Amino acid sequence: MTGRSLRLRLSLAAAGLIALALVLGGAGLFLIFDxxxxxxxADELDQTARFLAGQVAFGADGAMTLEQRPADPRYAAPYGGLYWQVDAADGQRMRSRSLWDKALDTPPRPEGDDAEPQTLDIPGPDGGTLLAVARAVQVSEPRPPVTILVGLDRRQLAASRTEVLRLLAPTLAALAVALSLAMALFVHRALLPFRALRDDLGGLREGRTTTLPGRYADEVQPLVDDLNALLDQRARxxxxxxxxxxxxAHGLKTPLAVLSALGRRIAPLAPAEAAEIERQAEAMSAQATRALARARATAAGLERRGAAAAPVVRQIAAALDRLPGSERLDWRIETPDIVVFPASEGELFEIxxxxxxxxxxxxxxSIVVSAHGNRDSGAITVxxxxxxxxxxxxxxxxxxVRWDETTPGTGFGLAIARDLSEAAGARLKLGVSEFGGLEATVSWPAPAAD
Structure with missing residues (x-):
């Protein structure tokens, strides 16, 4: 596949969009998880705050006590990452051992008793940031509410996020590869009608059919119908x-015959003028024959079929060998049966x-007719x-252009052979033979690779 391949461009575009979608989806999932x-x-910290609210009590002397402390060992380890603190309105304070000799900044107390808890970020005792929950609790009347503050070091949450990201990234990468492969397969299957169309066009080019047969996908069928209409119009x-x-060509035959007859009639009186009339009539006849051959070659292009070279060569040689003066010639035919010319048999006969x-x-x-090649490419040399x-x-x-004016027919036959060869997708090359005479080679290439 090249950069102009529709399959490659669609596959790359799909892979890019899949990667973009997964990146955005992964970012969204990570934000949701965060x-x-x-x-x-925050819910777990609030549960701890509720637990502490149930344990706070005031003695007869007004001293604040805590009947039971949270069991998590991180509350007891210095800077263990989990912290709690209880502040009374009269300045009394109790705190977890994890705070060591530090205290947390208590946020402003919300209005009302037993208000909804606050979730906020506050500075931690060791320079970190805490995700904290603050709750105001009315422990006993007529004392004002106490403020309970419970916090967790965000660095511990960061470890959880890192673990999730470590698992999410390769999962999304594997999903991107799987989806890209699935999309490539989908694109391949979606383009199958074009592969079938290419095969049918190949049959049209080789002459197996004259129109594009069969039904295609609804998106392709209008193109096929237009091509068939164009082919029909071109054929007509x-x-x-x-x-x-x-x-x-046929209309010129009668005037040319009259000119030739006039030339022969005046030959005894004006031999030079008669010869000139004969040459011009012959040239006009050759031009008409050439135009007719071109028209036949062009019309045959849409119905082209391969023609085996060997039987055509043998038939022509046998016919020419019966002409007067041919007994002096030794025909050597070296044309294998495998060589197939990419045109109709009639065109090959004319060439x-x-x-x-x-x-x-x-x-x-001596005349040598040789050939080599196969059904796809080859050459025939005379x-x-x-x-x-x-x-x-x-x-x-x-x-x-006609090159010789002395031998009847010379020049235009080679030009016609050239025209017919080019119409069949072949090439006529003239050179010097191994005997010193003329060597004419008709060669045709293999079809271009897909």
Whole structure:
């Protein structure tokens, strides 16, 4: 997959959104846990304050006493993290041994008797911060309420938060990986209709079908319908173009035949003019034939099928070998059956017919037709031992220009072969054969990898 892959971009976007959602969710969970921990701790401290309220008493002399102290050993250890303190209105104070020689700052007493407890943060005896609960309690009439203060060092709560965070982080990370993999699988399955569409397009390109078959997902089907409509419209347009080209070619036959007849009639009186008329008529006929071949090649593009090269080569060689003057030639066919040209059999007949006929006209004794490749890629070469062509002449053929004016038909056949090769996705290259003559190679590449 590349950076342009829709699957990769969707998977990365989903992974990023999942990670963001889990980070925000983890932060929210941590905040909820933090608030719940404070609330629960405050409830436990209030329970201790209620316990102390039930133990506070005043003697006959007005001295404040505490019948029973909380049992948690942290209240007895110096700076043990848990602290309590009871303050009377007349200045009497009792405190836990954990405060040692320190005292807690008592908050202002709330209005009313037995008011709701206050939850607040106050400085601790050893420089820390305490989460504290302050409760005003009416112990006996007519004495004013006493203030009971119970606190816990927040550093002990921090340890609990750290433990939760230590467990939460890897859990969320594992969940992010699992959700990302699940989303990648989901994206893969969601894009399966496009994979099926690609396969059907491959069948269309190879000529197995002329339209996109089957039903697709509702989101993809409108695209398929539009493509089928476009293919149908293009097929009709190409058919019209082929018909028009054929009509043009056939329409020119009669005027050309008349010109040729006139040329032959005036040949005894004006041989030079007659020869010129014959050449021009032949050139016009070749141009019409070339236009018709182009139209057929373009129209066949939508119905292209692979054509085995070996039987086509053998049929053309057998037909050419029966022409006058061919008895001097030795045809050597080296074309394996595995080679398949990416076009219709008719197109391959026209391409190789032009190349092999050109070799027959110019070859002296030997013509070699060889091929290599398979169903996906390959090349077919036609080589002769004739005079060959100079580089500038081969370039003129590449531009579709007739290069020889002395041999009938020469030049336009090669140009037509070039046009048909390009229409089939192949390439015609002209060079020098091992015999010193012309070597024409039609090559085609393998389809691009997905």
């Amino acid at each position: 608030a719940a921990l404070d609330r629960r701790t 347009a190409l058919k019209r173009a082929e018909t028009q080209a054929a009509d043009m 190789l017919g032009a190349l092999m006929d050109n070799a027959r006209k110019w070859g002296r004794r 080589a002769d031992d004739g005079p060959g062509m100079a580089a500038d002449e081969r370039a003129r053929i590449g531009r579709g």
